[in-house]
Structure formats: structure tokens, C-alpha cells
Amino acid sequence: MQLIRAFVVGGALCVIGQLLLDYTGLTPARILTGFVVAGVALSALGLYGPLADFAGAGATVPLLGFGHLLAQGAVEAVEEKGLLGALTGGFTAAAGGVTASLVCGFLAALFSRSRDQS
Amino acid sequence: MKTTKEEYAVLCKQALPHSPVAKDCAWAFCVGGAICALGQILLDAYGALGFEKADAGTLTSATLVALSAVATALGWYQKLASKAGAGTLVPITGFANAVVSPAIEFKREGLITGTGAKMFTIAGPVIVYGMLASTVWGVARHFLWG
Numbered sequence: 001m002q003l004i005r006a007f008v009v010g011g012a013l014c015v016i017g018q019l020l021l022d023y024t025g026l027t028p029a030r031i032l033t034g035f036v037v038a039g040v041a042l043s044a045l046g047l048y049g050p051l052a053d054f055a056g057a058g059a060t061v062p063l064l065g066f067g068h069l070l071a072q073g074a075v076e077a078v079e080e081k082g083l084l085g086a087l088t089g090g091f092t093a094a095a096g097g098v099t100a101s102l103v104c105g106f107l108a109a110l111f112s113r114s115r116d117q118s
Numbered sequence: 119m120k121t122t123k124e125e126y127a128v129l130c131k132q133a134l135p136h137s138p139v140a141k142d143c144a145w146a147f148c149v150g151g152a153i154c155a156l157g158q159i160l161l162d163a164y165g166a167l168g169f170e171k172a173d174a175g176t177l178t179s180a181t182l183v184a185l186s187a188v189a190t191a192l193g194w195y196q197k198l199a200s201k202a203g204a205g206t207l208v209p210i211t212g213f214a215n216a217v218v219s220p221a222i223e224f225k226r227e228g229l230i231t232g233t234g235a236k237m238f239t240i241a242g243p244v245i246v247y248g249m250l251a252s253t254v255w256g257v258a259r260h261f262l263w264g
Contacts, residue, residue, distance in 0.1 A: 002158060002162070003155055003158050003159070006151075006154045006155050006157065006158035007151035007152065007154060007155040007158075008151060009154070010150055010151050010153065010154025010155070010157075010209070011146070011147035011148065011150050011151025011154070011205075012147065013150065013208060014146040014147060014149070014150025014151070014204045014205045014207075014208045014209070015143045015146050015147050015150070015204070016204075016208075017146065017150075017203075017204030017207060017208040018139075018142050018143050018145075018146035018203050018204035018205070019139075019143065020204070021142075021203055021204050021207075022138075022139045022142055022143075023139075028207050028212075028216070028240070029216075029239075029240045029243055029244075031204070031207065031208070032207065032208075032212065032213060032216065032240060032243075032244050033243045033244050033247050033248075035208060036244050036247065036248040036251070037247050037248065037251045040248065040251035040252050040255055041251065043255075044255045044258075044259075056158050056161060057154050057155070057157035057158035057160075057161050057178065058151075058154045058155075058157075058158065060157070060161075060175060060178075061153060061154045061157035061178075061179075061182065061209045061210055061211075062150070062154065062208045062209050062210075063208055063209070063210065063212070063213060063244075064208075065210075066210060066213070066248065067248060067251070067252075069175075070248050070249070070251070070252035071251075071252055071255050073252065074252040074253065074255050074256035074259065075255070075256065075259055077256065078256045078259050078260045082260060083256075083257065083260050085256060085260070086252075086253050086255075086256025086257045086259075086260060087253060087256070089252065089256055090248065090249050090252030090253060090256070091249060094245075094248070096176035096177075096179060096180055097176070097179040097180065097183060097210060097213075098241075098245065100179065100180040100183040100184065100214075101183050101187075101213060101214045101217040101218070101241065102217065102237060102241075104183055104184055104186075104187035104214060104217070104218055105187065105214075105217040105218045105221035105222075105233070105237045106221065106229075106233065106234075106237075107187070108187045108188075108190065108191040108218045108221060108222055109218075109221040109222050109225045109229070109233040110229075111191070112191040112192075112222050113222075113225075
């Protein structure tokens with residue numbers, strides 16, 4: 001069932017991140033950046049597409065899926081517009097998620113006070 | 119499939135081993151898996167409303183980002199993250215948290231140089247290297263398969 005596959009695959013990708021946190025001491029910023037770049041690489045190698053077909057949101061919600069989205073966007077744009085597509089495809093595909101984050105960040109800052117992080 | 123929050127917490131507790139790394143991983147698996155399952159429910163719901171696959175995916179991301187922003191503003195996301203570790207970091211909600219959290223925290227330094235700039239502390243590198251990788255792949259694709 002799709003929901004269970006999403007849960008298990010998504011959970012497993014998070015466990016990989018947790019192992020990196022626990023064993024390598026990489027900072028969260030490095031892990032997020034690494035996951036996105038790894039997602040682009042796995043997508044380019046043709047490995048992430050099948051995983052996304054199998055696991056649905058379990059593969060697209062983790063940041064690896066964000067990398068996959070960028071890579072797919074670049075490929076589609078290159079096929080449509082040639083070399084120019086390499087510059088526009090990634091950001092176009094990512095636009096929704098990135099813009100939503102920025103708008104939400106601004107609104108959250110506007111409507112809430114800074115609190116201490118403890 | 120129907121489990122209440124309390125039952126889920128009990129199940130998680132039973133499944134939790136005692137070694138710290140195994141415990142961290144169990145938390146990351148349960149919470150990360152749950153966020154992805156929520157994403158799947160949203161994806162199916164948007165699909166059922168008649169959105170195309172790509173649009174349903176974008177709407178799912180945007181919805182998860184908005185939920186994460188609300189949870190971050192209320193301080194809930196940080197509490198969950200202290201237990202769930204990578205389970206809350208790796209999904210797109212973690213990216214949203216990394217944008218929203220400094221946006222709120224640095225509001226005191228102003229909306230431009232505080233909120234506007236600090237939002238990109240973590241999102242910036244993610245976007246820079248993500249775009250770099252996708253551009254390299256796009257160029258390679260153009261010349262190798264063009």
C-alpha cells in the first residue's frame with residue numbers, strides 16, 4: 001500500500017540522515033545541502049526516479065526528493081530550450097517549495113515574536 | 119490504520135531500543151516516516167481534486183511548508199526536533215523550519231538585514247549547491263544527449 005511504502009522509505013531516508021548526525025558530526029546545514037546535491041546526483045544516475053515511483057511522497061518529501069525535482073526540471077528544460085534550460089530548469093521546478101518557504105518565513109516573522117530556543 | 123496520538127506514542131516507545139544511536143534512529147524513522155505519510159495523504163488528496171501530478175507535488179510541498187511554519191512559530195517543531203533529530207530535519211518541513219526559525223529569531227535585527235538575510239543562513243547553501251548541481255547536470259545532459 002502506497003501510504004506504508006511512503007512511511008517506510010521516508011523513514012529510512014531519515015535514518016540515513018540520523019546516522020550521519022550521530023556518527024559523522026556533520027551539521028544540519030551540511031546534511032541538508034548534501035542531501036539535495038546527492039538527490040541531484042542520484043536522479044542523474046537514473047536511480048531516484050524508480051524510487052520516487054515506488055515510494056511516492058516517501059521519496060519526494062525528504063530533501064533528496066528536492067534534488068531529484070531540480071535535476072528533473074533541468075532535464076525537461078534542456079530538452080525544451082537547449083542549453084538555456086540548464087540555467088532555468090532547476091529553479092523553475094523548485095520555485096513552489098522555495099517561494100512557499102520564504103513567504104511563510106516572512107509571515108511567521110511578522111506575526112510572532114522571537115522566543116528562546118530552549 | 120487508525121491509531122491515536124497516544125497509541126502511536128506507546129507504539130514508538132515499545133519499539134525504542136536502549137542504545138542512544140538506535141533510539142535516535144527509531145525516533146527519526148517514526149517521525150520522518152509520519153511526515154512522509156502525511157505528504158502521501160496530501161498528494162493523494164490533491165490528485166483526487168483533479169490536480170496534475172507535478173502540481174499536486176508542488177501543492178503538497180507548499181502545504182507541508184506552511185504546516186511546518188506554523189509549528190515552528192508556535193515552538194512545537196523545535197520540541198519535536200529535539201527528540202526526532204533527522205526525522206524532522208530531512209523532510210522538506212525541516213528545510214522550512216530552517217528558513218522560518220531564523221526569520222523569527224532575527225526579526226529583532228530588522229525585517230531587511232535580520233529576517234530577510236538570516237532566512238538564507240541554511241536555505242542559502244542548500245539552494246546554491248542544489249542549483250549548481252542541477253546546472254552541471256543540465257549542461258552535461260545537453261552535450262551528452264542533446
